[in-house]
Amino acid sequence: MARKNFGSPVYQATVIMKAGQAFSESRHRAKQDGTATWKISSHGTIKSYIAAFVRFLRFCRSRYGERYAGNATPEMALAYIRHLGNLGRKPDYISKEWAAIKKGDLLMRRLAWKAQDTPPLLIEGFGRHSDYAPNPVPSAKINEVIEWLNKHSPDPRYSELAQVQQVLGLRPTEAIQLRAETISPDGSQVTLDRGDGTKGGRPRVVEVTTLEGRKFLVQLRERGRLNKDGHVFQDRKGLLRVYERWFKQACRAVGLGEQEHTPHDLRSANANEEYARYRQASLPKRQVERKISQRLGHQRLEVLKRYLCPAVAASTSTS
Numbered sequence: 001m002a003r004k005n006f007g008s009p010v011y012q013a014t015v016i017m018k019a020g021q022a023f024s025e026s027r028h029r030a031k032q033d034g035t036a037t038w039k040i041s042s043h044g045t046i047k048s049y050i051a052a053f054v055r056f057l058r059f060c061r062s063r064y065g066e067r068y069a070g071n072a073t074p075e076m077a078l079a080y081i082r083h084l085g086n087l088g089r090k091p092d093y094i095s096k097e098w099a100a101i102k103k104g105d106l107l108m109r110r111l112a113w114k115a116q117d118t119p120p121l122l123i124e125g126f127g128r129h130s131d132y133a134p135n136p137v138p139s140a141k142i143n144e145v146i147e148w149l150n151k152h153s154p155d156p157r158y159s160e161l162a163q164v165q166q167v168l169g170l171r172p173t174e175a176i177q178l179r180a181e182t183i184s185p186d187g188s189q190v191t192l193d194r195g196d197g198t199k200g201g202r203p204r205v206v207e208v209t210t211l212e213g214r215k216f217l218v219q220l221r222e223r224g225r226l227n228k229d230g231h232v233f234q235d236r237k238g239l240l241r242v243y244e245r246w247f248k249q250a251c252r253a254v255g256l257g258e259q260e261h262t263p264h265d266l267r268s269a270n271a272n273e274e275y276a277r278y279r280q281a282s283l284p285k286r287q288v289e290r291k292i293s294q295r296l297g298h299q300r301l302e303v304l305k306r307y308l309c310p311a312v313a314a315s316t317s318t319s
Helices: 009-018 027-034 043-065 075-085 090-109 139-152 157-168 172-176 209-224 240-255 266-278 285-296 302-307 312-313
Strands: 189-192 203-208
Touching: 009 043, 009 090, 043 075, 043 090, 075 090, 075 266, 139 157, 139 240, 139 266, 157 172, 157 209, 157 240, 157 266, 172 240, 203 285, 266 285, 266 312, 285 302
Parallel strands: none
Antiparallel strands: 189 203
């Protein structure tokens, strides 16, 4: 049986977004009458929405094999947003992708591409100008995830990458690019530079605060020094996608399936653990925030909202 041709992602996204085209109408009036939720009032906005929705539809094709926009599900939409977080995208980038998906969802219903009574692709909590909510892997479960990967995955690198992220709070791409020479001889710190996959090429020094973490990094350093290119992990092409897939499977296996965790959530877990550790050592709150922000490779303290859970900050805010 021949596969039905629904058109390319570009074609579908263009048809969907143009259904909301209202360039000659007043946006202020649309807000008053409630139609602004689905109308698009500028050329720049519709162009941005089309590009974002194309990316979402291509993700649905590659990840789920779904070729028709009308069959996209909330699970696919959330997985795409988590995927962006895993890539280390900035909050404003993710919020625009989120807004495009919500707009496309509304317009597909107007086009009858989706039934009116189907669940929305994305719900409240993250809009065009809101923040990406932190979703750290629970500390008590991280070792279970690593142990599961070590026992059941076909490649020992997956458990090692998870452990690198647990110890250092690196982005998955940074962990994959880890070089032996960036690790100090005693494993007490890692110095990342422009060539280490850091966002924007910004260098930073990451301290290793646990004895177990230092021993682990010393082992990786010795192994990396034996490799011709000096990298700890070899055959890196395509590694991120496969690692992400096995990490999610490990999370489901240890009872974390509903949380939709990605490897990037280990970064959030590390930030919360280090924040609590520093605060319990009686360091001033502002100083700790700066240390965590620098550890993560960010220059703005407000970005910490993406990583620190409110409960952690509240329970350690006694000084």
